[in-house]
Amino acid sequence: xxxxxxxxxxxxxxxxxxxxxxxxxxxxxxxxxxxxxxxxxxxxxxxxxxxxxxxxxxxxxxxxxxxxxxxxxxxxxxxxxxxxxxxxxxxxxxxxxxxxxxxxxxxxxxxxxxxxxxxxxxxxxxxxxxxxxxxxxxxxxxxxxxxxxxxxxxxxxxxxxxxxxxxxxxxxxxxxxxxxxxxxxxxxxxxxxxxxxxxxxxxxxxxxxxxxxxxxxxxxxxxxxxxxxxxxxxxxxxxxxxxxxxxxxxxxxxxxxxxxxxxxxxxxxxxxxxxxxxxxxxxxxxxxxxxxxxxxxxxxxxxxxxxxxxxxxxxxxxxxxxxxxxxxxxxxxxxxxxxxxxxxxxxxxxxxxx
Amino acid sequence: xxxxxxxxxxxxxxxxxxxxxxxxxxxxxxxxxxxxxxxxxxxxxxxxxxxxxxxxxxxxxxxxxxxxxxxxxxxxxxxxxxxxxxxxxxxxxxxxxxxxxxxxxxxxxxxxxxxxxxxxxxxxxxxxxxxxxxxxxxxxxxxxxxxxxxxxxxxxxxxxxxxxxxxxxxxxxxxxxxxxxxxxxxxxxxxxxxxxxxxxxxxxxxxxxxxxxxxxxxxxxxxxxxxxxxxxxxxxxxxxxxxxxxxxxxxxxxxxxxxxxxxxxxxxxxxxxxxxxxxxxxxxxxxxxxxxxxxxxxxx
Ligand SMILES: Nc1ncnc2c1ncn2[C@@H]1O[C@H](COP(=O)(O)OP(=O)(O)O)[C@@H](O)[C@H]1O
Ligand SMILES: [Mg+2]
Numbered sequence: 001x002x003x004x005x006x007x008x009x010x011x012x013x014x015x016x017x018x019x020x021x022x023x024x025x026x027x028x029x030x031x032x033x034x035x036x037x038x039x040x041x042x043x044x045x046x047x048x049x050x051x052x053x054x055x056x057x058x059x060x061x062x063x064x065x066x067x068x069x070x071x072x073x074x075x076x077x078x079x080x081x082x083x084x085x086x087x088x089x090x091x092x093x094x095x096x097x098x099x100x101x102x103x104x105x106x107x108x109x110x111x112x113x114x115x116x117x118x119x120x121x122x123x124x125x126x127x128x129x130x131x132x133x134x135x136x137x138x139x140x141x142x143x144x145x146x147x148x149x150x151x152x153x154x155x156x157x158x159x160x161x162x163x164x165x166x167x168x169x170x171x172x173x174x175x176x177x178x179x180x181x182x183x184x185x186x187x188x189x190x191x192x193x194x195x196x197x198x199x200x201x202x203x204x205x206x207x208x209x210x211x212x213x214x215x216x217x218x219x220x221x222x223x224x225x226x227x228x229x230x231x232x233x234x235x236x237x238x239x240x241x242x243x244x245x246x247x248x249x250x251x252x253x254x255x256x257x258x259x260x261x262x263x264x265x266x267x268x269x270x271x272x273x274x275x276x277x278x279x280x281x282x283x284x285x286x287x288x289x290x291x292x293x294x295x296x297x298x299x300x301x302x303x304x305x306x307x308x309x310x311x312x313x314x315x316x317x318x319x320x321x322x323x324x325x326x327x328x329x330x331x332x333x334x335x336x337x338x339x340x341x342x343x344x345x346x347x348x349x350x351x352x353x354x
Numbered sequence: 355x356x357x358x359x360x361x362x363x364x365x366x367x368x369x370x371x372x373x374x375x376x377x378x379x380x381x382x383x384x385x386x387x388x389x390x391x392x393x394x395x396x397x398x399x400x401x402x403x404x405x406x407x408x409x410x411x412x413x414x415x416x417x418x419x420x421x422x423x424x425x426x427x428x429x430x431x432x433x434x435x436x437x438x439x440x441x442x443x444x445x446x447x448x449x450x451x452x453x454x455x456x457x458x459x460x461x462x463x464x465x466x467x468x469x470x471x472x473x474x475x476x477x478x479x480x481x482x483x484x485x486x487x488x489x490x491x492x493x494x495x496x497x498x499x500x501x502x503x504x505x506x507x508x509x510x511x512x513x514x515x516x517x518x519x520x521x522x523x524x525x526x527x528x529x530x531x532x533x534x535x536x537x538x539x540x541x542x543x544x545x546x547x548x549x550x551x552x553x554x555x556x557x558x559x560x561x562x563x564x565x566x567x568x569x570x571x572x573x574x575x576x577x578x579x580x581x582x583x584x585x586x587x588x589x590x591x592x593x594x595x596x597x598x599x600x601x602x603x604x605x606x607x608x609x610x611x612x613x614x615x616x617x618x619x620x621x622x623x624x625x626x627x628x629x630x631x632x633x634x635x636x637x638x639x640x641x642x643x644x645x646x647x648x649x650x651x652x653x654x
Contacts, residue, residue: 006457010443010450017445017482188441191407192498196458197430 003198007206015176015214024175025218029168033161033222037231040156047075048120051085051097058105058131059098066130074123095120157233159290161226162242162314166249167287168222169215170307171278173250176211177257178270185353186267194351208254215250216243223318236321242314245327248334249310255341256306262348281305286312306337358383358506358537359404364413366399373399374410375561381539386532388552388569389541390640396561397541398438401510404539405435417506431459434504438511440495442483448494449479452501459502469497473527489520493527500531507531509540513547525551545640557644564647569640576646578638579613582620586610588629597623609634 001009015021052059059067059076077094079085085097089108095116097108107124109117133140184190184203193203219242226233257274264270282288284298285307291299302308313330316322359381366374374396381387389397402408404415406422406429415422420429442451449467456466470476473493478486486494492512499507512528513521528551532538542548548555549569556566565572579601586607594603598619600612609632614620617635624630645651 001457001463003458003460006454010446010454013450014443014445183444187444188437188439189443192435192437192441192455193458194407194425195405195430195433195435196455197427198458199427 004202004206004209007198007203008210011180011207011210012213015210021172021176025168025172025214026221029164029218030221030225032167033164033225033231036160036164037157037226040160047073048095048116048123049075049077049093050120050124051088051094052076052078053082053085053097053099054080056098056100056105058100058128062127062131063134066134070123070127070130074120074127096124098124155232157226157231158319159286159315161222161231161233162318163287163289163311165219165222166285166307166311166314167278167282168218169246169250169310170253170281170285170287171274172214172218173211173253174257174260174274174278175271176214177207177254178261178264178274179267180207181258181261182264182267182270185350190351204258208251211254212247212250215246219243219246233318236317236319238317238322238324241317241324241327244331245310245313245317245334248331248338249306252306252310252334252337252341255338255345259341259345259348262345262350265353281307284308285310306334309333309337356383357381358385358418359539360414360416361400361404362414364400364403364415365411366396366403366408367411372561374403376413377558377561377563378413379556379563379566381537384532384535384537386528386538386551386553387540388548388555389539389558390543390545390548390555391541391558392543395543395558397543397558398510399561400558401508401539401541405433405508406430431502432505434499434502434507436495436499436507436509436512438514440491442491442494442498445482445484447480447482448475448486448490451483451494452497455498456501461502466501469501472500472530473497474523489516489524492516492520493524496524496527504536506537507539509538511541511543513542513544521547545644549640555640557640557647559644559648565643572640572643573638576638576643577615578642578646579615580617580638581611581613581634581636582617582624583609583611583632583634583636584624584629585632588631589624589627 062070079088079097082099085094086108088094089097089110092110092112095109095113099106099108105124105128107121109121111117190200193200223233223235223239223242225231227235256277260273260277261270264273284291284302285305286302287307291302291308291311294302309330313327313334316327316330317324357380359379361380362378364374364377365372377396377400379387379389389400391397399408403410404417404422406417406425409423417429418432420426422429443454446454449470452469453463453466456463456469467479470479473496475490475493475497478490478494481490483491483494496509496512499509509528513524516524525547528538528540540551552569554566554568555572557564557572567575586605586609588610591603591605591610594600594610594612597612599614599616600620601615602613604611612620621630621633621635624633
């Protein structure tokens with residue numbers, strides 16, 4: 001094995017056996033994705049729950065395809081007992097109860113939750129209209145086509161996935177680099193390697209290679225989980241541009257981490273400073289909520305964070321379906337961050353603890 | 355015989371501390387050389403300058419005829435270093451550790467594994483370094499220094515903090531390495547270690563070399579008294595003083611000790627009286643040399 005390969009192997013094994021690192025780079029971010037993604041996954045399908053008392057003709061005689069259409073937004077449950085139905089609506093277990101007397105459809109609702117009962121009424125109204133239309137035997141003259149005004153807007157999972165992934169990559173990259181460098185110095189690995197004929201840049205490139213590998217694994221896991229039907233992330237056409245984006249972003253995070261590690265004298269200092277950078281960067285860089293709605297000055301200020309550029313680029317290619325060339329500016333900015341931080345880190349770097 | 359290391363007038367300050375203050379020494383090819391001194395004497399700093407880890411403020415240093423500073427990659431494969439604080443990659447097993455260090459010098463894995471045997475760690479091959487005992491970690495650290503079969507080996511207090519049994523085991527390992535023809539430079543604050551292992555020692559204190567030479571010669575040059583002691587109560591202090599050659603006599607109720615520069619007549623006279631129970635004869639040691647040179651008791 002070449003010295004590059006064996007150093008990379010040693011570092012990878014060191015990472016894989018570090019329960020704390022595994023937890024913070026893999027488990028915790030995935031857990032966040034599950035929780036936050038899960039919350040929004042539920043919220044995106046609000047169905048009105050409606051009771052059908054006895055048999056309601058407009059429902060039962062409706063063509064199957066039309067009924068299936070309504071059942072996307074209405075959950076219809078049959079019940080025989082009228083009093084029981086009314087008391088369930090009263091308690092708020094159901095949004096409304098339907099009853100049909102001859103040609104009249106009667107809807108019972110509670111005034112307690114006006115939004116829900118209003119929604120249910122609107123939906124049932126639509127249903128009755130459709131039944132009237134069908135009964136007339138004529139093709140409808142007017143048709144309604146729904147078009148969401150903000151059709152460019154994103155489903156939560158589409159920005160949550162790249163956002164939390166970005167945060168995970170930033171904290172893994174920065175903590176990994178800063179604490180590793182301090183450990184190497186305090187534990188004498190740097191001095192020991194300085195006494196071997198291997199050029200010191202081999203040590204650093206091996207570490208960078210391992211970190212890039214870990215980042216790709218994080219990315220694959222994240223996208224894998226988010227595209228499960230439950231979370232429902234649909235990848236845009238050029239999603240694979242996420243790979244160069246992630247690599248450029250991680251290079252920037254590693255470089256900043258190395259800079260902190262080159263400066264810090266102790267593990268505590270390295271961790272503290274890294275945390276002080278990662279947390280604000282994650283919040284203001286748009287990892288936990290979209291930054292587009294923030295005031296203009298804030299959006300400008302947050303451009304000092306590489307994570308902001310990674311998040312922007314990732315949303316473009318993963319969710320918005322932008323072309324590969326559209327993220328070149330973000331990749332360029334991230335590489336520039338990496339370059340500048342590396343240059344400063346090399347200047348600050350010390351071989352010895354004291 | 356050629357000189358592996360030639361150092362002259364090395365100096366290194368840390369702020370106001372003169373860690374190394376004009377050290378000159380030469381180490382010959384194949385020699386087992388010891389740098390002996392109490393904590394803070396400047397042993398580690400001297401070693402680091404020779405290894406090329408630190409730049410001297412002044413003086414000349416050559417190793418295999420070359421300067422180790424600035425970092426000289428042509429020199430590095432020829433030397434092996436065990437640093438005072440063991441430096442391992444985290445969470446690797448002993449074997450992985452050794453193989454990793456071996457690969458830095460192009461040593462194939464199976465060859466690196468053999469080094470585990472040399473230092474007696476075969477049964478700990480799959481144990482992570484964090485789980486090794488002090489002595490085992492120290493031996494692994496030495497194995498890592500030897501894995502590429504260097505001609506010159508530096509060991510900084512390899513037996514510090516080991517129990518006596520572990521120290522003795524390690525001594526055997528070090529002797530074997532030296533017998534293979536490798537030059538060894540070892541620092542220690544144990545007088546007995548320097549006396550047993552080293553061909554030559556340099557006694558160092560406060561950054562200066564006080565005396566150097568073969569341990570036996572240093573002790574002999576001291577001309578210090580030999581101490582003959584027997585169990586208390588075999589003869590009185592007065593009788594002991596009257597023995598031929600006896601100088602000072604003390605009795606601490608456990609043993610009676612007679613100092614002399616000529617032990618033979620003293621021992622003979624004791625034998626004639628049948629008073630040799632529990633006899634011990636102790637020559638001067640490097641400890642006495644240190645006391646003589648510094649006027650201070652040797653304390654580590
Ligand atoms: N990196 C350093 N910075 C400041 N002082 C140091 C440093 N290294 C050693 N010293 C000081 O130099 C002196 C010699 O130290 P050292 O060479 O480590 O001695 P030894 O190895 O014999 O115990 C001591 O007084 C020590 O405190
Ligand atoms: Mg020391």
